[in-house]
Amino acid sequence: MSSKRPVKRSSKKPRNPSFIQSWLLRHAQVSLASLGRMFRAPIATLMTSTVIGIAVCMPAGMWVILDNLKQLSGSLDGAASISVFIKQEATPKQVLELHSRYSELPEVSETQLISSDDALMEFRQFSGFSRALDILDENPLPAVIVVTPTTAFSTAKQAPLLAKKLEQDPLVDFAQLDLEWVKRFHAITDIALRAVIILASVLGLAVLLIIGNTIRLEIQNRHDEIAITKLIGTTNAFIRRPFLYAGFWFGLLGGITAWLLVSISLWLLAGPISTLTGLYQTDFRLDLLGFAATLLLVFGSALLGLLGARIAVGRHLDAIEPE
Amino acid sequence: MIRFDNVSKRYPGGHEGLAGVSFHMEAGEMAFLTGHSGAGKSTLLKLIGLLERPTRGQIMVDSRNLGKLPSRKIPYHRRKIGMIFQDHRLLHDRTVFDNVALPLVVAGFSREEIARRVRAALDKVSLLNKEKAYPITLSGGEQQRVGIARAVVSKPPVVVADEPTGNLDPGLSREIMNLFEDFNQVGVTLLIATHDIGLISSMNKRVITLDKGQLSGDLR
Numbered sequence: 120m121s122s123k124r125p126v127k128r129s130s131k132k133p134r135n136p137s138f139i140q141s142w143l144l145r146h147a148q149v150s151l152a153s154l155g156r157m158f159r160a161p162i163a164t165l166m167t168s169t170v171i172g173i174a175v176c177m178p179a180g181m182w183v184i185l186d187n188l189k190q191l192s193g194s195l196d197g198a199a200s201i202s203v204f205i206k207q208e209a210t211p212k213q214v215l216e217l218h219s220r221y222s223e224l225p226e227v228s229e230t231q232l233i234s235s236d237d238a239l240m241e242f243r244q245f246s247g248f249s250r251a252l253d254i255l256d257e258n259p260l261p262a263v264i265v266v267t268p269t270t271a272f273s274t275a276k277q278a279p280l281l282a283k284k285l286e287q288d289p290l291v292d293f294a295q296l297d298l299e300w301v302k303r304f305h306a307i308t309d310i311a312l313r314a315v316i317i318l319a320s321v322l323g324l325a326v327l328l329i330i331g332n333t334i335r336l337e338i339q340n341r342h343d344e345i346a347i348t349k350l351i352g353t354t355n356a357f358i359r360r361p362f363l364y365a366g367f368w369f370g371l372l373g374g375i376t377a378w379l380l381v382s383i384s385l386w387l388l389a390g391p392i393s394t395l396t397g398l399y400q401t402d403f404r405l406d407l408l409g410f411a412a413t414l415l416l417v418f419g420s421a422l423l424g425l426l427g428a429r430i431a432v433g434r435h436l437d438a439i440e441p442e
Numbered sequence: 443m444i445r446f447d448n449v450s451k452r453y454p455g456g457h458e459g460l461a462g463v464s465f466h467m468e469a470g471e472m473a474f475l476t477g478h479s480g481a482g483k484s485t486l487l488k489l490i491g492l493l494e495r496p497t498r499g500q501i502m503v504d505s506r507n508l509g510k511l512p513s514r515k516i517p518y519h520r521r522k523i524g525m526i527f528q529d530h531r532l533l534h535d536r537t538v539f540d541n542v543a544l545p546l547v548v549a550g551f552s553r554e555e556i557a558r559r560v561r562a563a564l565d566k567v568s569l570l571n572k573e574k575a576y577p578i579t580l581s582g583g584e585q586q587r588v589g590i591a592r593a594v595v596s597k598p599p600v601v602v603a604d605e606p607t608g609n610l611d612p613g614l615s616r617e618i619m620n621l622f623e624d625f626n627q628v629g630v631t632l633l634i635a636t637h638d639i640g641l642i643s644s645m646n647k648r649v650i651t652l653d654k655g656q657l658s659g660d661l662r
Contacts, residue, residue, distance in 0.1 A: 349520075350520065
């Protein structure tokens with residue numbers, strides 16, 4: 120019985136939407152209205168979002184290139200090798216045992232034994248000191264085991280640890296890691312990454328200013344309207360809202376433009392790059408922007424837009440008072 | 443409903459808009475505010491709508507002490523004051539309907555409620571047939587009536603008008619005044635600034651006179 124009452128009441132009067140419903144509805148209306156206002160001035164909107172797009176696409180594009188370089192450096196890491204120099208007092212049998220022990224290590228993909236005799240022969244052949252070597256009573260060259268780590272242990276971080284481990288053996292004089300140029304390569308990509316971050320910060324600031332300025336002009340254009348609505352009892356939050364949405368939309372459109380620019384550029388680069396890598400006989404493939412990176416690009420840009428609008432609105436809206 | 447207690451307003455630069463003005467209006471009262479240009483009529487109305495704050499004295503409106511009202515509460519105060527201006531202050535890129543609807547939109551009324559109330563207000567000022575028109579296509583008198591509809595659409599207890607008939611011919615002015623009398627009859631407190639002495643004398647209402655920022659007459 121008691122459940123009948125509310126039903127009766129709601130059928131009489133249209134049900135009042137809840138606070139959250141009406142709040143969401145109002146936001147949806149304002150956001151669409153801001154978008155509509157932008158589309159009514161398509162040229163201006165296109166220009167602003169393209170400028171934002173260009174600013175955003177530069178660090179994004181550089182980041183993609185860097186990401187690809189890192190992929191390239193991953194294949195270079197495989198070239199890292201550790202030369203393990205054996206102590207002179209080790210017998211040939213001990214050296215052979217050590218060699219087989221190394222080749223069974225899980226971190227190691229390949230080993231090559233250069234006995235002291237082999238080394239001497241090679242040295243004779245290539246150094247031009249053959250006569251000088253004849254004077255010596257015994258072979259001064261140590262036996263060497265060249266260890267190639269697996270890919271996982273080829274990184275600039277893991278390879279030195281492996282070299283240290285190999286050095287632990289009492290038969291080993293020292294282990295030399297041929298990683299210097301890989302390290303240099305990493306150092307260069309680190310610098311490039313830092314440069315991308317700096318560029319992204321500077322251009323992010325530019326986006327903030329571009330959107331801030333656009334919103335400032337928009338506020339100026341609508342100065343009278345804002346003054347009149349304040350007269351009627353409009354809260355600052357209410358006046359702010361369409362401008363914040365405008366900033367968000369500008370940022371979003373700019374992000375999409377940036378994504379397009381990066382994608383088109385990569386597409387244009389893909390051909391020549393595959394020709395080049397073909398010449399080096401590597402199976403390098405140019406990676407495009409991934410899903411996560413795309414989301415980050417577009418919504419990061421939108422967020423920047425919102426922030427830029429917020430700054431502009433905070434500075435200029437409160438200054439408008441009705442007379 | 444409206445109480446001024448020794449209120450002064452001094453503008454930066456030393457110009458005195460109001461000097462020690464005190465008066466009281468009961469709820470449901472209708473009064474004219476008159477005086478020469480620069481006597482302080484507009485200043486007084488602006489103080490009621492908190493477009494400006496007094497330098498001295500106390501103002502009570504609808505039992506709110508305006509001196510103690512923080513800035514963030516000003517919008518909510520203005521929603522309870524209908525303000526009418528000589529230059530109408532309409533939004534020219536919106537229709538008559540949207541202009542009148544604005545106070546209700548701001549206050550968060552539902553769409554149906556807004557439509558109902560806007561039509562009622564437009565009907566009251568005889569502009570129901572112009573709801574889709576833009577203000578620029580209307581005559582001065584019609585624009586003023588749109589402004590009036592906007593001021594009363596949310597049923598504020600207090601309405602203030604600054605020279606509402608300033609640009610209108612006597613016939614139209616009379617019509618506007620009749621409208622105000624109708625609002626007054628349903629309990630709205632009205633304070634109307636005007637220097638149209640002829641019009642005032644024919645209305646038989648309280649007249650508050652300002653002279654150089656000071657109260658120089660209060661005839662009931």
